[in-house]
Amino acid sequence: MVTLQHFAGRWYLQILRFLLLFSNIIPISLRVNLDMGKIVYSWMIRRDPKIPGTVVRSSTIPEQLGRISYLLTDKTGTLTQNEMVFKRLHLGTVAYGMDSMDEVQSHIFSVYTQPSQDPPAQKGTTTKVRKTMSSRVYEAVKGIALCHNVTPSYESNGVTDQAEAERQFEDSCRVYQASSPDEVALVQWTESVGLTLVGRDQSSMQLRTPGGQIMNFTILQIFPFTYESKRMGIIVREDSTGEITFYMKGADVVMAGIVQYNDWLEEECGNMAREGLRVLVVAKKSLTEEQYQDFEARYVQAKLSVHDRSLKVATVIESLEMEMELLCLTGVEDQLQVDVRPTLETLRNAGMKVWMLTGDKLETATCTAKNAHLVTRNQDIHIFRPVTNRGEAHLELNAFRRKHDCALVISGDSLEVCLKYYEYEFMELACQCPAVVCCRCAPTQKAQIVRLLQERTGKLTCAVGDGGNDVSMIQEADCGVGVEGKEGKQASLAADFSITQFKHLGRLLMVHGRNSYKRSAALSQFVIHRSLCISTMQAVFSSVFYFASVPLYQGFLIIGYSTIYTMFPVFSLVLDKDVKSEVAMLYPELYKDLLKGRPLSYKTFLIWVLISIYQGMLCILYCWLNNKVQIKH
8 A cells, every 4th residue: 555655755654554454454353253162162062961071171172173183092991991800710721711600619619628638549539639720729819819909998877997897797888999990800700709808908908718717918018010010019928827928910921921931821811812801910929938038128228229229129029020830810801882883983984093002912902903893894904023123124014015905903012113213114004004003002102103193194183091091192192082981080181171981082073073173164264254354445445545544444333343243143153053963973974074174275265365355345336336426416
């Protein structure tokens, strides 16, 4: 405008005046409208009766739910219910399933009802074998009943004192409390076969035998489970005999190097994992008083160290973890959550690629992926072989490259090697897979995978988890969703959105995510259109009157235009709905269209700019011509 005036007069003042006149083109109200719109979207999500209990903890990103390309999910407690049921006890030579638990119970009973005198000569051999098997079963069950962090509590009729409750109440009043549902399932199973955990405090533990006697144990040391060590241990002394025993349970990958040599551990762990069971290895080691005193002295000394304390403590504990006697394998089953299969199918049809990141064994993870239909029936599965160096990783990546439309299953160790030497090549191949399963995955690796996906693809990611080990992944993703489950509320509190069941994720993305994105796109472009219309009219008005810097609309008229007169018609776009929610759920392909970014792009923005210029010019020219006609008359 100043140039068209040929910089006449005090042109620098004209620049300032025109800046003020055309300031409407700066959409200050856009931020206000969008923030208010996001509050409305969040309120709609919380009030949706079909996804009860959903909490929006970050109201700034609801529209990002409408453009998710990669969904990364935990397995236990997210796809599964995290309600464990004991299914299998394996002693190497014999395995007990759900239909043969009464045999385990009879073995436990026989230990306490065995006659003191020698059996008859003609039945000596059979009885000896039975006694040996009974003692093996008893030792295994005893190890499971002692090696845990479970605490029994008694609550009934307002009485919570444990000693008083034991005298007054029956077993029905007992409730087991633990951080892991695996441990509760194991202790409940030992109760069902005859060894009942009836009491526990920081220094002691009480077991009740089938005969009703109480066995007292003193807890000398306890080594809690960590995600890095993948095992836990406990040292107890039986008060009646004075025997000191070190019990340990953990994942087979770490326990294989701790227990004595055997030829069945690896094979049977694989067999149980292929059935979808979570496997734990239980072992023990008897200690003399001298051995324990020596260990305790070294352990206390290590804990008092100023430098490298954790390393020294771990070294002392590892000195005990050698040549332990393998007692048994336990297998617990974790059922899938309700409607996991249709939800995953919906998400897949919506154009999302689902990655499952879990700390479980490869076989268990693969079995769950098949059961949940994460991998469809007609899809091939490429199981990435264990690699330890650059050469092996190169060969395996070449083998994987030759396969097409194939789901990938890879372990955390192999993944680390691939990312170290062939990060770009691996991510390029993995991103082409319809589904990826990463097993034996550490929490830091989960976050690393999310970060790499964002960097390599530039697409939006959504992470779903339920436990503390998923927090880093949830916080790294563009949208974090926490599932409130058995493992506390760490993931739920750290996430942007909190849901109660995995199946609610489908509606959260397909309906609310899609609506939020389309509405925000329309609202933002319409606010620009509104501002550009009034600026176009001002430009035409000034041009007609010799580029004078005179406002077309005065005072509150121009202020009221964006705050009162057009506010409600424009803001009503936050209630806009192109299809019903049922249709959006029935046709997830509608969501896939959003991934191309068509509702908000340079093309749509330029179209709205042209519409604004056209409408603004039409309005001002009509008014001007109409005014000239009236003047003539």
